[in-house]
Amino acid sequence: MSEVVIRLREVTKSYPGYSYITSGFKNFVFNLRRALSGIRKRFIVLQDISFEVYRGETVGVIGRNGAGKSTLLGLIAGVIKPDRGQIEVRGRIAPLLELGAGFHPELTGRENIILNGVLLGMTRREVMNKLEQIIEFSELREFIDQPLRTFSSGMIARLGFSVVMHLEADILLVDEVLAVGDSSFQKKCWQKLCELREKGVTILFVSHALDQIEKFCNCVIWIDNHRIRAMGKPSEVVSIYRVESEWK
Amino acid sequence: MVRGWRYYIDLVWVLTVKEIKVKYKSSVLGYLWSVLHPLSLSLVFYFAVKLVLRIPMENFVPFLVVGLFSWQWFSNSLSSCAVCLLGNASLIKKVLFPRYLIPMSAVLNDLFHFLMSLPVIGFILLLFKIYPSLPWAYGIPLLLLAQFSFTYGLGLMVSAINVFFRDLERFVNIGLNILFYLTPIIYPSRLIPEKIYPYIFLNPLFPLIENWRRLFLEGALDFFLLALSFLWGLGSLCLGLYLFQKFSQRFAEVI
Numbered sequence: 001m002s003e004v005v006i007r008l009r010e011v012t013k014s015y016p017g018y019s020y021i022t023s024g025f026k027n028f029v030f031n032l033r034r035a036l037s038g039i040r041k042r043f044i045v046l047q048d049i050s051f052e053v054y055r056g057e058t059v060g061v062i063g064r065n066g067a068g069k070s071t072l073l074g075l076i077a078g079v080i081k082p083d084r085g086q087i088e089v090r091g092r093i094a095p096l097l098e099l100g101a102g103f104h105p106e107l108t109g110r111e112n113i114i115l116n117g118v119l120l121g122m123t124r125r126e127v128m129n130k131l132e133q134i135i136e137f138s139e140l141r142e143f144i145d146q147p148l149r150t151f152s153s154g155m156i157a158r159l160g161f162s163v164v165m166h167l168e169a170d171i172l173l174v175d176e177v178l179a180v181g182d183s184s185f186q187k188k189c190w191q192k193l194c195e196l197r198e199k200g201v202t203i204l205f206v207s208h209a210l211d212q213i214e215k216f217c218n219c220v221i222w223i224d225n226h227r228i229r230a231m232g233k234p235s236e237v238v239s240i241y242r243v244e245s246e247w248k
Numbered sequence: 249m250v251r252g253w254r255y256y257i258d259l260v261w262v263l264t265v266k267e268i269k270v271k272y273k274s275s276v277l278g279y280l281w282s283v284l285h286p287l288s289l290s291l292v293f294y295f296a297v298k299l300v301l302r303i304p305m306e307n308f309v310p311f312l313v314v315g316l317f318s319w320q321w322f323s324n325s326l327s328s329c330a331v332c333l334l335g336n337a338s339l340i341k342k343v344l345f346p347r348y349l350i351p352m353s354a355v356l357n358d359l360f361h362f363l364m365s366l367p368v369i370g371f372i373l374l375l376f377k378i379y380p381s382l383p384w385a386y387g388i389p390l391l392l393l394a395q396f397s398f399t400y401g402l403g404l405m406v407s408a409i410n411v412f413f414r415d416l417e418r419f420v421n422i423g424l425n426i427l428f429y430l431t432p433i434i435y436p437s438r439l440i441p442e443k444i445y446p447y448i449f450l451n452p453l454f455p456l457i458e459n460w461r462r463l464f465l466e467g468a469l470d471f472f473l474l475a476l477s478f479l480w481g482l483g484s485l486c487l488g489l490y491l492f493q494k495f496s497q498r499f500a501e502v503i
Contacts, residue, residue, distance in 0.1 A: 015501050078344045080500045093344075101342035104266060106273040115262045119343050124258040147273070 003090070005171060005202050006053040006076060011085030013071055014042035045071045047226045049085070053219075055170075058203045060217035060234060062210070062241055067223045069206045073097055073173045076204065091170030091202070094120060099160030099177045105149035109140060109159055112148055116163045130166045137192075138162035139185070158185055165192050171202045190216075214238050259345060263353035268360055282361035283368050286316045293434045305436060310376045310465060315433040317369055318460045321362040322399050322453065323424050325355040329403030330410050330417040337503045347496045348489070351403040359396060373464060381467035391463065394477035395456050401484025408495040411502055431457055452480040 046068045053059055061069050074080045075087055077095040102119050103112045113134055117127035127134075135144050138158045140151075148156065157177070164172075174193075193216070197203060207213055213220060213234055220237040222230040230237045272278040290312045298308045305311065332354045333340060333347070340347065366388075370380065410416040431453045432440065440448060448454050455473035462470050 074341075074500065077342075079341060081497050095343065097342040098338060102336070102339040104270055106270045107266065111266075111269065115266055118255075118258050118262045119339065119345055121255075121345075123255050124261065 003055045004052045004088075005055050005090045006204070007086075007088040008052075008076075009050050009086045011046060011049045011075060011082045011087060012044070013046045013068075013075060013080070013082050014044045016042050044226050046075070046082075046223075049223075049228055051221060051228065051231060053202060053204065055202055056197070056200045057219055058197055058217045059205065060213035060220040061204065061206045061223065062208070062213060062220060062238070063223035063229075064245070068226055069223055070097070070175055072223065073175050073204060073206060076171075077173055089171065092121060092168075093171045093173060094164050094167040094169030095173045096161070096164045096177055097173060097175045099157040101160070103148055103156060103160065106147055108147055109138075109144040109151065110135070112159065113163055116160065117167075120164065120167055121169075122167065134162045134166050137165065137188075154182065154185075161189055165189075165196075169201065171204070172196065173204050175206045176208065210238050210242065256346070256349075259349055260352060260356070263349055264356040264360070267353050267357035271357065279361075279364060283365050286313070286320045286365070287368075289316050297434050303435065303439070307376050307378070307465065310373050310378060311436070311461060312434065313369055313372050314461050314464045315457050317362065317365050318395065318457060319428065319431070319433050319453075321358050322395065322456075323428070324361075325358040325399045325403055326406060326420060326424060327417075328354040328358065329407045330420045332403075333407050333411050333499065334414075334503060340499050340503055347499060348404060348492055351407040351492075352400060354407075355396065355400045355403050359392070369464065378465060383463060383467055383469050387459075387463040387469040390469070390474060391456065391459055391477070394474065394481050397481030398452055398456070398477065398484045401481065401486070401488035404488030404492040405484075408492045408499075411495065411499055427451070427453065433457055449476070452477075452484070455480070 049072065061072060063069050071080065073095070074097065075082055076089060077093055077097060078087075078089070079095070079097070100112075100116070102116055104115070107115065110131070113131060114124065114127050117130070117134075118124055122130075135141050138144075138161075140155060140159060143151065143155065148159075151159070161177070172193075190212075193203065205213070205217060217234050220230075220232065220234045221228060222237050222241055230240065272281070275281060277284070290309065293312055293316075294309060297303050298305070329351045332350050336350055339345075339350075373379075406416065406420055410420075431451055432448070437445075437448065437454070437458060455470075455476040459470055459473045459477065462468055462473075
């Protein structure tokens with residue numbers, strides 16, 4: 001536990017009220033005044049977030065819906081840019097922000113593995129070398145050459161998870177995606193995550209499953225009202241969070 | 249994440265292959281569609297311009313076919329660029345990779361179909377006793393490059409702006425319609441009145457289409473027009489990349 005792999009310094013992120021622009025020209029003109037003030041008015045999602053994550057740590061992120069947890073992972077993944085503050089990330093990130101992001105329903109399972117693998121940072125050769133392993137892990141061999149639109153959502157989730165698990169990343173960002181799939185596959189996913197953790201992969205983990213967070217993480221960040229409310233040992237932070245959310 | 253150029257080639261490859269595969273996965277006629285559409289247009293314009301308006305021209309069919317096929321590449325690319333970022337919303341929100349590759353794969357997809365239709369153009373030329381000539385060997389790649397840079401640059405602008413201003417998609421289609429008739433595609437440029445003729449050089453597609461036809465019908469490449477096309481291409485690429493870079497920071501929060 002020495003090297004810092006993720007460092008955020010006073011990161012603030014707000015979203016603009018774009019709705020009047022993207023809802024079209026007519027709306028923009030007819031609601032010109034509101035539209036212009038909408039551009040200026042921004043919704044703060046995260047404010048002055050600072051923390052550090054060390055190599056090999058497993059960090060849980062908790063908070064109520066809309067607290068900004070997914071935005072936080074998006075910022076670390078580099079998909080969105082902060083308004084202010086600095087984000088430093090060392091190492092290769094595997095963002096598991098959405099299972100099967102970029103999957104296409106008309107392509108077969110196999111074609112989607114290749115597409116997804118390359119999009120997530122592997123070369124085609126690397127994906128090809130791991131193709132068998134990925135198919136094996138997903139347990140979807142008999143369906144793998146069928147178009148993805150014939151898959152159930154659970155099967156799609158399995159496929160997406162299997163690709164990400166084989167990325168050989170240094171940092172894994174997991175956003176509430178483990179709730180899918182049947183219990184045996186979930187168990188397998190947890191095993192795989194534990195394996196990765198043993199190997200020294202840093203994991204950032206958004207979840208509402210507090211029991212899992214307590215068991216699995218060695219640090220918890222609680223985001224409340226766009227700020228970090230508490231950060232520290234899972235048992236302590238989670239128990240306060242539990243009490244408070246029941247009280248509300 | 250910095251990776252080698254091989255990785256970027258792989259990225260462009262999988263994105264383009266995806267576009268190509270998806271386009272025809274659920275259609276029966278598949279590849280034929282990319283040929284049937286411009287061919288049917290050729291027939292219609294042959295009827296309207298040659299038979300009804302009686303334009304004084306020989307070899308009107310190959311003239312039409314060459315112009316229409318290269319126009320189709322430009323026009324299809326641009327209309328798919330307009331919607332390509334919205335169509336890949338989940339990718340933009342959840343995966344980090346260079347976004348400018350998305351419109352590139354849209355243009356490459358239509359380039360692929362244009363390449364696949366070259367044999368059809370060649371066949372029609374043969375029917376009219378026009379045979380392949382040496383300038384084709386260097387003319388085709390040069391014109392492909394010129395048209396690709398211009399189309400891609402414009403595609404970058406259109407795709408980026410459409411994220412914030414979704415009506416642009418409709419303006420693009422109207423604009424393409426207007427541009428189609430302003431460009432000498434279904435009529436030869438020599439029929440344009442002298443008064444208006446100088447203005448034709450303001451049309452970035454004019455030197456391209458004109459050159460495609462010179463190349464295929466007369467077996468010669470006009471280097472002045474080619475230089476003009478490359479100039480347009482460079483300008484469009486620079487502006488396109490600049491605008492796209494500026495806008496791309498905010499894609500994920502707006503889409």
